[in-house]
Every structure is written in C-alpha cells, then in structure tokens.
Amino acid sequence: MSMSLDSPEIILPGDPLPQLSPLLSPPSTETSTSTTDTKPRSLRLGPGLTLSPTTPSTPILPYRYGTLNLTSHTKRPTASILSTPRHYHPSTNDPVLVTLLRTTAEQFIVQLAPYTPPAIIPFENYIINNAGTTASARKSRPNLPIGATIYARVAVVHKHLESVELSVPDPTFGEVISQKNTSSSSSSNQKNKKESSTSISAGTTTGASSIANRAEVTPYILSTSQPMTKLLLAEETLGKPLLSAVASKVPFEMIVGKNGRVWIDATTQKEVIQVVRCFKEFDEAEAWNDEDGGLAKGRQIVGKVCGK
C-alpha cells in the first residue's frame, strides 16, 4: 500500500461516497451485466465502511474519518477507509501478540490490549504437533504460565459472540520466549522465533543466529500506538527510514503484533533498551504524522539514544 503524494480528501462519517456507486451493481441492471460478466461484480466493504439501509441515496456509509482506499483492479473490488486511530480493532488474519490472563478447561483467555474484553484461544486452535482432535489438543496443550506472551492469529471476529477467537495455526506462531530459564522448552520456540520474527541488522551477517546465543538478555514487549504499529509492519516502505536508522546502530530482532505489541530482542539488555527507546520516543512524538514520515525525527532520536 503506497501513499499518494497529494493528500487525498478527508472523509468524515456520513459523507456521501458517489465514487463507489459505479461499483455497486443495482439489481435491475444485474441481468444485463451478467450477460457480459459471468458473475456480478460485488464490492467488499473494508474497515470504516458499512451499509446503511436508512439512507438509500448513499447506501454505503463511512463511519470513521479517514481517506477512501479503493482497490478496484482485483477480481473483487474492496473499499475501506484508511484511518489511524490509536485503538486496535481486531480483524481476521491479523497477527497479534497477546498476554495470557488465565487458562480454563477448554481455552486460553488472553488479552489483546489493555482494558479491552479478553480474547480466547481454544486448545483445538493451538496446533503444535498436528493435533487433530479436540481430545488430543487438550492433552497436548502447552503448560503456559500466566503473563506468557503468545504470537497468534485472529481467527474469528464476531461482535455478537462472546469474544474474539484467536488461533495458533502452525509452528511459526506460539509462545514467544520471555524467560531465559525455560530453555528446555524453548528450544522449539527458538526455532519459531527465527521463522516469524524480522531480523534486522545493518551488517552483512543476519542478526538472528548471533542473538540466539545471547547470555543474560531477556526480550522486551513494547506497546505502541496503531499508527506506529502500521509503520513497523511496513518495514520496506513506511518503516524503512526508522528501522534502518536503528539497525545501523543496534542489530535487533522484532515481532510485531497488529494489536500494538512489539517483541524486541537484541544482544544486550542495554541494546534492547536503546531500540525500545527509539521506537517509544518516535511514537510519543507522533513522528509518523510528520511531513517526511518521521525521517528527520527518527534520525534525531536514534542519534540521541544510541550516540553518534
């Protein structure tokens, strides 16, 4: 997703969206279009848009402020409102980093973000050794301590159901190591980590192997705002200036959860703190809102935190 240079028009909740009308196939013309198209084109509504039967003139209602994002070239055109509220709104397939609150007979109860309703990971969704049945899933479930951090995927978001359901579909997900002394069980996790995390280092060597051998360092989990999270996830585009600036000073690894949690690891405690501070100060200064995407601010912060 690239950003256009000219700032697009801000859409407020309730604004009419006439540009979407051509994409809607009204029922009367459906028969005529079906002769040319085998399937009527249907528009998918992404976050920020909803159908409003009460306003027939503008059936598609934006409910959040932002800019319209339209992908019409694909088979199924999708429209959504691009917006960066600080709050995390879960949507299906999002990778998230969650904290374990408690374990019940059937599921893990986890927290996506502070003060929000808890989410669940049913044991049958926690697949480690290709456990097929519910019974075997329950038996093979890992014994996780309260407060453990799990890298999971949002499986079901249904607002009327009890909660958001997450899954740990394959070994790239799972518990991320939080403690040194659980080394016996973390051998597999170490592997998990390497596959799922982003290893960023300036040098030619990849940071992952060297960091895995660290002595007395524990990783840290940083909470970030939604815009910052999006920036860190877009490591090749939006996040590149900041990430490469930090990586040029300190090699580090990170796993970004879309819920605004970032797992950070480096070779020493001090280095982890440096990375954390760079991200945190960048976020708190709302540097992602800057004209240059935080390029100058990012350099300044990195210079201040990590030294020349």
Next chain:
Amino acid sequence: MTSSPLIPEISLNPLPQSDGSCQYTCPTSRTTILTSVNGPLEVRPKDELPNHATIEVIVKPGIGVAGVRETRLSSLIHSTLQSLILTNHHPRTLIQIVAQIVQAEDHTSLPLLLTPLLNCTILSLLIAGIPMRTVGWSVHLAVLQNNSRGNFKTAEGQVFKLEEKTGGNGDKMDTEENEKAVAVVVRNPNSEILGLAKSSHTLTFSKEGEMLLIESLECSQGSGGESADGQGWDITDFLKLAEEGKRICCEEGVEIVRDALGDRKVF
C-alpha cells in the same frame, strides 16, 4: 492558531494514553475543555447491553466536586451522542468519555460550557475512531436587544442581526417598536455579553442539517427590567436564529472539523 475570532483553538490527542483526546478553547470566552475517549472497552456487567455499546459520559468540574450541573451537562451530551454513535457496531462494550473543564470564565454557567463540551467531545470521538453515523457541531447564540445599552466588545463577524420582520410587522410603523423587533445575535458570547442577553440558545446540528439538540434559556436580566414581556423569545426570531445556527454548524462547523483533522496522516 487564533487566525479568526470565530475559530476555536483545537489541539488533537494532547493526552498520550487515551484512544482519542482533544483540547478545545473557545476563542471569545476562553473556556477550555479537555476530553478523552476510550473505547471500545470491557464493560461492567451491570451496564452491559446485549446489542449496543454503553456510552458513559463523565463531566468533571474545574472547581469542586461534580453535582447536579455536571449530571445535567453529561446527560445532554449523552443524548446528543446517542444519535451520532453507531452503538450497534460494538455490542457489550463501553465507550468511555470524560470531559474535564480546564478553564472557564464562569464555572457555573451551563450555556457557556455546553457548546465547547459538545464540540470537543465530537472531535475526540472522531480521533478515537469510534463508529459514528455522522458528525455534529454545536453553536451558542445569544440574543440581545438592539437597544441594549451595554457596551460590549465583539470580534468581527461575531454579531449578526436577524432580518426585520416582514409581513405581520409591516403595519407597525412606530420606529421604536420596529427597532425592538430587530434582535441582535452574538455568536460564542462570553459571560459579559451573556449577562446582557435576552435569551441564550445552544444549537447542535448534524452535518446533514438534522437538529440534534436545542438548549434554550431565557436570561431575564437581559431585558434590563424594561418590560416584563422582554423575557422569553419570539418564535419567528427563533426560527430565523435556528436557520442561521444550522448554517453555522453545517458549513463553518464542519469546515473546522475537516481542517482540524486534515493535517493528520492516515495510512
């Protein structure tokens, strides 16, 4: 920020830890409000609604502890927001709105506080990304008698006159009567002007022109004790005033909102 006397000073997200916050300063009365919005959050079981989000509005006074006035203000805000927020998007959750009166000329004046409170709250809801049906804006208008002898200072564009009544008023040739019939309206009055006013009207309209809130008060001292029937307000005056209020909210108000949000990046 004070480019125009009618444009409020708005600072978005001044609070680093809330989902959305806004500080709003009325350009004339210097009333400053700070609001924070958090949500959707986990709701207390007793407040849980099966199909809707619970909206909680707390107004915190600048001086003293919350009393009847704050309860009244929060219920007015609550009922206005109820028709703006799409509560069915986040059932069984809590949308928590806290408004703090930071600075006010008169901490006891309800009409002086209501408009800044409403506008500030709406801006923080937008910033927090709470699903809304549309956007509303509020304006506070004070009606002064034309022959009001008070010396008050107003900014350019702050005062407008309601058109002289035509038709029914035509046969009244008496100049004095005629003069009285023309009401002067002041936008965003400060407490000094409000003290001279005949009546005060807080009007809130949605972007589409739906009327969301009317909170009108008569200010008996505004009549200057000249006549007993100086109290209350004329319905034709009120309709014109409402029309003007609608224009202000739908055009200028929405423009202010767009400008405030315009320089925030989205990606």
Next chain:
Amino acid sequence: MPKEPEISLAEKTFVLEALKQNLRVDGRNIHSFRDIQFSFGDDYGFVDVRLGKTRVLARISAEIIRPRPDRPFEGTFTISTEMGPMASPSFEVGRPTDLDNTLSRLLEKSIRRSTALDLESLCIVTAQRVWSLRADLHFLSHDGNLIDTACIATITALAHFRLPVVTVSGEDITIHPVTERVPVPLSLLHWPICVTFSFFGEDDDGEMVCVLDATAQEEALREGDMTVTVNKNGEVCQISKSGGVAVEAETLMKCARKAAEKVKGIDKLIASALRGDEIARNKGNLDWLKEGRSENER
C-alpha cells in the same frame, strides 16, 4: 469494569533484570526524575504540571465564609483529589481506589499539616469572615508517580495564586476585582515537596534498589514504596511507608538525604517557572492586568 492491564511476563522479567543492573527501560538513571514542565493558565492559581506522560492540573479557588467557631482566627484550606477515568480507565468516579486514599492522605499530611499555608493570614474579620481556599486537583494522564506530581502541582498553584484585596469598613466588606487592585500572594511558609521511592528488592551486592519517579509500569512491579516530604531547607515534613518490602534504617536515611537533594532542584524549577510566568504576565502584556481578561491575543 476495566481492570488494570496484565503486565506480560516478558516485560516483568526485563524490567526487574534491567533494574538490577541499574538500567531503566526509558533510559533514565534510577535516581533521576523525568522532565518537569509547567504551564500556567489565564487565571492565578492554575497550573498544569507534566512529569513525562503523567499530567496533573491544580486550580486554587477562594471564597469568603464564616470561620469555624472553634477557630475564629483561621481561614480554611481543603485539597480535593478525585480521580476519574481520564487518567486511567481503571479509575472509577465515586469509587476511590487505594491510590486515591493514599494520595489525599499524603497531601493532607505533607501540605496541610506541615502548615505550609499560614491559615491565620486568611482571616478577614475575626469570627466573622475568613477566606476559604480550595485546591482542586485533576488527574489527566497517569504514567506513575501521581503523588509527587500532585504535590508539585499543589505547591506551584498555591505559590502562583493571588488573593483579591479586601477592604473592611465597619460591617461592609469590599472585594476589589483584579482589575482594580493588584491582588496579593498567599503567605506560604515553606514549600514541602514529596519524593516517592520505589523499592525493587536487593541487587546482586545486597543493596536495596530504590528508584525515583517510577513509571506506571515500574509502580505495578515494585515491592514497596516510601514517600518522604522535605522542603528546600532539608527539613523532613513527613515520611510514610505503608507495607511492602522491609527497608533497613540505613537505606531510609539514604533515601531521606537523596530526597532533600532532589527537592532543592525541584524547588528551583518551580521558582523559575513562576518567575517566567510573572515576567510573561507583566511584560508586553500590561493591558492584561488593566483589562482583567479580554479577547486579545495572549
């Protein structure tokens, strides 16, 4: 009701491990405060204090009341500290938390009972009319160390406040508005400042790790805390430590000395902030005083 968020094991382990090496996640020294920023409002006695992400507003207001019959020469002074969900969604209106109670008790002990404010100076006519002062504290954002921030805000607001001049002639009491007579500052005898220490158990050398100006995260993980109130002359006004990890007398002494040293710095910061505001108010803005308040550009 939204509960306090669960701190992940990773954060907990990291913070505690780092503290043992005298490292903090925000890069501070364990004995250093975050930056303190003051901003004053249009009115006297209104201050907005920021300590990192923690933000507290204090507003002083005064009204004339009849004194208590048993204290005919004294005015009154109350401090109101009600927390709301603005600071943190876990605070509920009308349901005080432990922090609420601790905070109001500590401010009471630190400021009121240390007689920082000369209540007799608030008397207008003995047994008839006295000033009743009120400090309203508003907690806008909570990232730890609310106690110290609240205390700094209250003291700054008191020092910033000006009482309108009152003239008494016979039965009549005239309050002169700010526009008429230059209002007078309050008679503050000293500036007691709270310094809160957070204890994290002993490090590898067997020394207690005491951290100053803890963040919300550090507060959630600490094993005990202690608040020392000192003024700039090094006089200890109160020490309170309720529960938590046991601390050696030697550590306590060390903390008290550290607090006295910190307070000297904070005292200077408050004084310079007040001076800055005074200059801004009087210089190039003389009409502000003349007109009281106005729509003109500040």
